[in-house]
Amino acid sequence: MRLRTARLDELELDLVEPFETSFGVERRRRFLLVRLETTDGLVGLGECVASEEPLYSSETVATAREMLASRFLPELFRARSLDPAAFRGAVERYRGHRMAKSAIETALIDLAAQARGVSVATYLGGRRRRVEVGVSVGIQPSVPRLVRRVGDYLEEGYRRIKLKVRPGWDERPVRAVRAAYPDIEIWVDANQAYSPGATDRIRRWAARYGVAQVEQPFAERAIRAHAELARGAPFRICLDESIVDATSLEDALAAGAVTSLNVKTGRVGGPLVGRALAERARRARVPAWIGGMLESGIGRAHNVHLASLAPFTLPADLSASDRYYREDLVDPPFVLGPGSTLEVPRGPGLGVELSERRRRRALRASRTFRR
Ligand SMILES: [Mg+2]
Numbered sequence: 001m002r003l004r005t006a007r008l009d010e011l012e013l014d015l016v017e018p019f020e021t022s023f024g025v026e027r028r029r030r031f032l033l034v035r036l037e038t039t040d041g042l043v044g045l046g047e048c049v050a051s052e053e054p055l056y057s058s059e060t061v062a063t064a065r066e067m068l069a070s071r072f073l074p075e076l077f078r079a080r081s082l083d084p085a086a087f088r089g090a091v092e093r094y095r096g097h098r099m100a101k102s103a104i105e106t107a108l109i110d111l112a113a114q115a116r117g118v119s120v121a122t123y124l125g126g127r128r129r130r131v132e133v134g135v136s137v138g139i140q141p142s143v144p145r146l147v148r149r150v151g152d153y154l155e156e157g158y159r160r161i162k163l164k165v166r167p168g169w170d171e172r173p174v175r176a177v178r179a180a181y182p183d184i185e186i187w188v189d190a191n192q193a194y195s196p197g198a199t200d201r202i203r204r205w206a207a208r209y210g211v212a213q214v215e216q217p218f219a220e221r222a223i224r225a226h227a228e229l230a231r232g233a234p235f236r237i238c239l240d241e242s243i244v245d246a247t248s249l250e251d252a253l254a255a256g257a258v259t260s261l262n263v264k265t266g267r268v269g270g271p272l273v274g275r276a277l278a279e280r281a282r283r284a285r286v287p288a289w290i291g292g293m294l295e296s297g298i299g300r301a302h303n304v305h306l307a308s309l310a311p312f313t314l315p316a317d318l319s320a321s322d323r324y325y326r327e328d329l330v331d332p333p334f335v336l337g338p339g340s341t342l343e344v345p346r347g348p349g350l351g352v353e354l355s356e357r358r359r360r361r362a363l364r365a366s367r368t369f370r371r
Contacts, residue, residue, distance in 0.1 A: 001038045001039065001040055001042070001081075001082050001111070001115060002038065002039045002079075002080075002082065002371075003036060003037075003038060003039070003076055003077055003079070003082060003371065004037050004038055004039045004370070004371060005036075005037045005368055005369065005370050005371070006034065006035070006036050006037075006073045006076065006077075006368070006369040007034075007035040007037075007366060007367070007368045007369070008032055008033075008034060008035075008065065008068055008069065008073075008366065008367050008368075008369070009032065009033040009035065009359065009363055009365075009366045010030065010031075010032055010061065010065070010363070010364045010365040010366065011030070011031060011032075011033055011296070011329070011359065011362040011363055011364065012028055012029070012030045012031075012362055012364050013028060013029050013296060013325050013329070013362050014027070014028045014325070014326070015027060015028055015029060015294070015324055015325065016322070016323070016324060016325060016326055018138070019138040019294065020138040020139040020140075020164065021138060021139065021164045021166075021189075021191050022139075022164065022165070022166035022190055022191045022192070022193035023055040023056065023191055023192075023193075024053070024055050026051070026294065029051070029294050029296070029324075030051075030052050030061055030364070031047060031048055031049065031050070031051075031061065031295075031296065031299075032047070032048040032050070032061060032064055032065060032068070032103060033045065033046070033047055033048070033296075033298060033359075034046040034047070034048065034068065034103045034104055034106075034107045035107070036076075036082075036104075036107045036108070036111060038082065038111060042111050042114050042115060043111075044107040044108060044109075044110035044111035044114070044349070045106075045107055045110055045298050045350060045354060046102070046103040046104060046105070046106035046107030046108075046109075046110065046298070046299075046302070047103060047106065047295055047296060047298045047299035047302070048061070048064045048068075048099050048100060048102070048103035048266070049099050049102070049103075049264070049265075049266035049267075049293035049295060049299060050063065050064040050099040050100070050266070051293075056191070056241070056293075057099070057241070057267065058096070059096075059097060059098070059099045059100065063097065063100070064097070064099055064100040064103065067094070067097045067100040068100050068103065068104070069367070069369070071091070071094055071097075072091055072094075072097075072100060072101060072104050073104070073369050075087070075090050075091055076104060077369070077371050082108055082111055082112070083108070083112065084105050084108040084109050084112055084270070084271075084272060085272060087104060087105060087108055088101070088105060088269070088270060088272055088273075098244065098266065098267060098268060098269035098270075099266040099267070101269045101270060102265045102266045102268075102269055102270040102271070103266075105265075105269070105270030105271065105272065106265065106270065106271060106299075106302045109123060109124070109271055109272075109302075110302075110349045110350050111349070113347060113348060113349045113350075114347075114348045114349040116348075117348050118347055118348060119305065119344070119345060119346055119347025119348060119349070119350075119351055120301075120302065120305035120306075120347065120349060120350055120351070121304075121305040121306075121308040121309075121344050121345075121347070122347065124271060124275060124305060124306060124308075124309060125275070125309055125310075126305060126306070126307075126308030126309040126310075126344065127308065127309075127310065128307075128308040128309075128344060129308075129343065129344055130337060130339075130341040130342065130343050130344065131290075131304055131307040131308055131312070131316060131318070131341060131342055131344060132159075132160075132314075132315040132316070132339065132340055132341050133158070133160075133307075133315055133316045133317070133318045133319060133336070133340060133341060133342050134158055134159065134160030134161060134162055134185075134187070134315040134316070134317060134319075134340065135153045135158040135160075135161060135162065135317075135319045135323060136162040136164065136189070136292065136317045136319075137149055137150060137153065137161060137162065137163050137164065138164050139164050139165075139166065139169050140173075143172055143173050143176045144176075146163070146173050146176065146177065147176050147177055147180045150163075150177050150180070150181065150184075151180070151181075154181065154184065156320075156336060157336050157338075157340055158319070158336065158340050159184070159185065159315070159339075159340040160184075160185045160187065160315045160340065161177070161181075161184055161185065161186055161187070162186075162187040162188065162189055162215075162317065163177065163186065163187070163188050163189070164188075164189055164190075164191070165188045165189065165190050165193070166190060166191075166193040166194075167193060167194060167198065170188070170190075170202075170205060171201075171205040171209075174186065174188065174205060174206075174209045174211060175205070175208075175209055178209040178210060185212050186209070186210065186211050186212060187211065187212055187213040187214075187215060187238075188206065188211055188213070188214055188215065189215035189216060189238075189240070190214075190215065190216060190217040191216055191240075191241070192216055192217070192218060192219050192220060192241060193217070194217045194218055195218070196218055196222060196224075196225035196228070198217070199225065199228055199229050202214060202217055202229060203229060203233060206233075206235050207233070207234050207235065211235050212235055212236065213235055213236040213237075213238050213260055213314075214229070214233075214235055214236070214237055214238065215237075215238040215239075215240055215260075215262065216238065216239060216240045216241050216242065216262075217229065220241045220242050221242070222242075223242065223251060223252055223255050223257045224255065224257070226239060226242070226252070226255075226257035226258070227255040227256045227257035230256055230257055230258075230259055231256065236259040236260040236287075237257065237258060237259050237260065238258070238259075238260035238261070238262050239252055239257065239258040239260075239261065239262065240262040240264070240267070240291055241267070242257075242258075243258070243261065243262070243263075243267075243268070243277065244267060244268055244269075245268060245269070245273065246273070246276065246277065246280065249261070249277050249280060249281065250280075253280075253281070253284050253286065258281075258286060259286055260286065260287055260288075260289070260314065261277065261278065261281040261286055261287070261288040261289070262288075262289060262290075262291040262317075263277055263278055263288055263289070263290055263291065263306075263312070264290070264291040264292075264293060265302065265303070265306065266293060267291075271302065271306050274306060275306065275309060275311075278309065278311035278312055279311050281311065282310075282311040287311075287313045287314045288311050288312050288313070288314070289307075289312055289313070289314035289315065289316050289317075290303050290306060290307040290312055290316035290317065290318060291316075291317050292316070292317035292318055292319070294324055296325065296328060296329045296330070297321055297328040297329045297330030297333060297334065297352055297354075298329060298330060298350070298352075298354065300318060300321070300328075300330075300334055301330065301334075301345060301350045301351065301352045302350065303316065303318050304316075304318055304334065304342050304344055304345070305344060305345070305350070305351075307344075308344045315340065318334075318342060319334075319336070320333070320334050320335050320336040320342065321333035321334045321335070322335075327358055328358075329354055329355055329358050329359060329362065330352040330353060330354055330355065331352065331353045331355055332352065
């Protein structure tokens with residue numbers, strides 16, 4: 001099986017509502033979709049989670065487009081095999097650009113699963129048929145609005161609520177949500193917005209309002225600050241942006257800076273690394289879970305398959321399609337099921353279909369590469 005064509009689509013979807021985090025507001029999502037077609041007619045799809053702006057990470061749609069077109073796709077056309085691990089090895093010498101690499105690796109995994117006639121989940125070793133999910137709630141215009149929003153999500157059936165926080169939007173909103181819903185599981189995520197000087201304050205309000213998990217309060221490389229907050233804390237410290245590979249996870253584990261691991265395949269360079277990191281964390285008794293990047297149904301499907309693996313024991317940031325987009329790109333869309341879960345598609349491959357009509361409507365640019 002060799003590569004016949006590769007297509008790089010640039011798509012844009014409007015979010016159902018603006019999503020605000022400590023680093024900015026997103027109203028729509030512009031992203032790349034990789035479509036690989038093999039000489040024997042199989043089609044594999046992968047989504048690149050890089051945003052237009054380098055705010056969550058240094059990668060952007062433009063840098064990913066450039067690296068895919070000039071390095072990674074040519075590498076794939078030269079390759080003798082379309083094995084996902086072989087591709088990973090071939091592009092390892094290129095530093096960074098993990099989101100771009102992951103877009104191809106996910107498409108290759110879709111192909112490899114189809115070639116075996118199994119789902120992506122089965123190919124990766126996943127056994128669960130449904131995965132537990134929660135919802136990530138952006139910063140709202142006011143505290144009452146946030147409390148109402150959380151209430152809506154609880155009514156829809158989400159159990160675990162993650163609140164985006166930042167200095168000035170932390171203790172007050174968390175207190176209000178806790179007062180309104182005394183029994184729910186609350187996580188917070190600051191996306192690196194605090195300086196280490198905020199450690200004692202964060203510890204106080206997080207403990208007081210029964211926050212179960214504090215995610216990435218400090219800068220990406222501030223391992224010592226995270227370790228300091230973790231010491232004796234009655235909540236988990238989750239690292240997201242800090243963990244980009246095996247070495248960063250080893251260092252964080254050794255420092256005691258991580259007691260929950262967020263895995264985003266784009267951030268770590270692909271599902272194969274993501275799986276290895278989660279397995280490594282499990283050996284250290286650190287639970288892992290799948291984070292979200294406002295993916296369309298293609299990226300979401302890949303994430304749901306990965307979340308079916310044993311080490312991912314905490315609820316994922318993978319909400320139903322309608323949490324993000326009025327019309328998702330895929331059929332069937334993801335819907336929230338009993339016990340705050342999403343069903344793992346049965347396959348073969350991704351187990352969802354890309355809607356050609358909706359792809360056309362979202363399409364802003366497209367380029368096809370041939371052998
Ligand atoms: Mg995060």
